[in-house]
Amino acid sequence: MNEPKSQTPTDEQSQPLLTHEKSLTQKIGHGSEAGDILDQQMVMLGFQLIVQLNTLIKTSRIHGRTNAALDKPVETMLTLIHTLAHDHPVTVRLQDDFLFLGDNHLKVSAQQMVVVSSIIDAMSKWKIGGLTFSSAVTSQHLREFAYLFVSLDPATKTLDDFRQALKQLTIATIELEDPRELRLKEEMDGSGGVANADPKLTHKAKSKAAYGQAGAAVGTLTQSVRDGGTINFKQAKRAIQNIVDLMMQDEASLLGLTTLRCHDQYTHNHSVNVALLSIALANRAGYPKVELADLGLAALFHDMGKSTIPLDVLNKPGEFTEDEWAAMRNHPTEGVLSLAQLRGITNLPARMAAASFEHHMNLDYSGYPKLKTPWKLSLTGRILSIADCYDAMTSSRVYRREPMSPSKVLSMMFGKSGKSFDATLLKLFVNCVGIVPIGSLVVLNTEELAVVLKPAMEKTDAERPLVKIIADAHGNPLDNGPECDLTEKDDTGDYRHSIIRLIDNTEYKFDTSRYFV
Incomplete structure (x- = not known):
């Protein structure tokens, strides 16, 4: 198998080319952050709620429910709940490894996955499909809830037992939803939930x-x-x-x-x-x-x-x-x-x-x-x-x-x-990983910028991977650029797209992982 070929331009060409590519990668980096401000705020607040919930549960496991160590996560959670709950309660929902804030899929970054996975594991152990907090929730309610979460054993207690324990403490501001009840509700309203999501x-x-x-x-x-x-x-x-x-x-x-x-x-x-x-x-x-x-x-x-x-x-x-x-x-x-x-x-x-x-x-x-x-x-x-x-x-x-x-x-x-x-x-x-490795940043013969998603199926097409186009020929970012199989040919038998050079994304500190998470 041949080694990956160098795609470096000559010294005479390199300076203007690299200057253009640096500008282009910077535009992509900034452009991908653009979007609906409200959605970004919701994602940020939703993730912060998950972080504080995770902290509250872990702290309760160590200190119980009255320790001052719980003050900060409890107060922060109250602030977030009151901010997010306008005319309706705040629900964190789990279905098929997706986390939702209400009906909105809560997308998280690579660095946030460990925290999210911790909450997913905790909810899964109790078979909790959703956690709902009303705007009337109090500091004492959150402390008691967290204490029950860690003191009751999901191996010997059921979700109904957990619910009954909350009821005995007259805590009606926090509801635990059964995944089966959620699925029944989705079947009745025809939403289908994540079951009908893109595979x-x-x-x-x-x-x-x-x-x-x-x-x-x-x-x-x-x-x-x-x-x-x-x-x-x-x-x-x-x-x-x-x-x-x-x-x-x-x-x-x-x-x-x-x-x-x-x-x-x-x-x-x-x-x-x-x-x-x-x-x-x-x-x-x-x-x-x-x-x-x-x-x-x-x-x-x-x-x-x-x-x-x-x-x-x-x-x-x-x-x-x-x-x-x-x-x-x-x-x-x-x-x-x-x-x-x-x-x-x-x-x-x-x-x-x-x-x-x-x-x-x-x-x-x-x-x-x-x-x-x-x-x-x-x-x-x-x-x-x-x-x-x-x-x-x-x-x-x-x-x-x-x-x-x-x-x-x-x-x-x-x-x-x-x-x-x-x-x-x-x-x-x-x-x-591919002779043009997964995650590589490439320029196509159309001057479009693309990220390598997966290697070609056949060894003979090793230099023609599947890519995702992330910028047009003018360097304008594409939020939802198309995937492009570089082995595809046009009616004349010529390849529609080809890689003309690799860009060293590490040189420009361009993180391609955003296209995989």
């Missing part, structure tokens, strides 16, 4: 939810390791199984989520991204479905050894000292030890141990840990090293804010094919 949107919502759940699981387990607590892998297993199921339906949509680039959430995002990329690569390598879930779980916790490194070192923005580098290079070994010692896991799976121990070793053993005795690198280790390197190099880090573009990273990795990376697996990996 692509439904898949995207479920993918985002699974991504957020996996990220939350990494955060929870990492903190548990730091605290020496008991580990529960149930949430992580459920999230990975969802990811595998969704990957079987639409691989490209899941891989699109790996374009999320947030250095503040690097540890969590990186772990989930490596799991997604590893599952996709292992699927191409012929892993059975049940083994994909095992591999994905191992990949999700491949960096668990970093939980033994002090946070001030892990998040250090400057150069590491020699001792700090030694600690960083030792994290694969520490990862195996940490996982083996967890009270919540028995008989450490071989894949999980390999994922932690081998992901920096390299095919030619030029990486670390260094071993004095012969060692045969596992297939898991070879897969993880490719996924880990690709995501790490295309991501911004605390100590390296500037990532590399996906095409440059692939070129660099191909230069080490057969040395650092398994050559066969690397070719399969390119089939996953």
